[in-house]
Amino acid sequence: MIERVLPAGVEAAEHAGPPVPAPLHPSEEAAVVDAMPARRAEYAAVRECARTALRRLGLADAAVPAGPDRAPVWPPGIVGSMTHVDGYRAAAVGRADTWAGIGIDAEVRAPLPPEVASLVMSDDERSALARTDPALCLDRVLFSAKESVYKVWYPVTRSWLGFEDVDVRLGDGTFTARIGRTGLRTDVLHGRWAVGDGLVVTAIALARA
Template identity: 65%
Template structure:
């Protein structure tokens, strides 16, 4: 799925089905030392995707530990992002010499829970979604788009970016995210798709 929404030069690896526990390298284990077994398995499984993606990029198979804010710490010269939800996990990586950042997000293909839409989107965004086929769960797509944007923003700017700071317009398999906070760019463009009962969004910011 991610191959459909990421540009050439960004390597993605995804896995479907139950998370299988795998080895944790170096500092990775510390991040989930007190976690329940299901959380440890999910963490290890998404790190396995990360190592497969890094190897495909030519960056070896290093550990991908977590920073204090729980974001992944990539090896020097690499940018990337991780995502997982029930039955799915994925990693996307790229060379920092060509890309400033990458953001991906996966969600179940289902409407947002009651009350969440009002917290993550403006009245104008909600009115615009009324024109989109509800079978595509556009509220969830918009939420996911903002999550992908945040994963590009956070490693570069290191300041908070709230849902209210990003205004998303959905197109047919595309989206535009207008940023109302200075520090990166005014607009980020991304793509989205659905399949396997899931939806994925992605943003890649070229250097």
């Protein structure tokens, strides 16, 4: 499903269902050494997706440890993103000489709780969704889009970006995100979204200038 929202040149891998047991590299172990078994299993499963995607770029058996900020540390010359939600996990990677950043996100296809929606969406964003089909759960799509924006933003800037700093407008399977802070070479990002199999997925691949 994640490949539906990614452009050519970005490699991805995904897995649905319970996490399949997967080995960890020694450098990856530190992040989950004291974790509960369920957390460890999910961490390992999403990294197995990352390794599968990296092999498609020609990198065999690469490690993807977590940094001090818990963000994934990709091999030199690679940019990427990982996501996981109950019953689903995915990773997407590309070469850094082609892509400045990649952000993906998956969410359960369900309306946002009102208290979350009030934090995530501005009045203008809420108004833009007011007459859309509730079955599409576009408030959840908008939330996911902002998560994908952050996954592009943070590895470049190493700074916080709040929901209120990003204005997202949804199109037919696409979205435009305007960022109210400086840090990237652009303040407008374009992405894609899809719904299906009980999930919402979004992605942004920012091309290298």
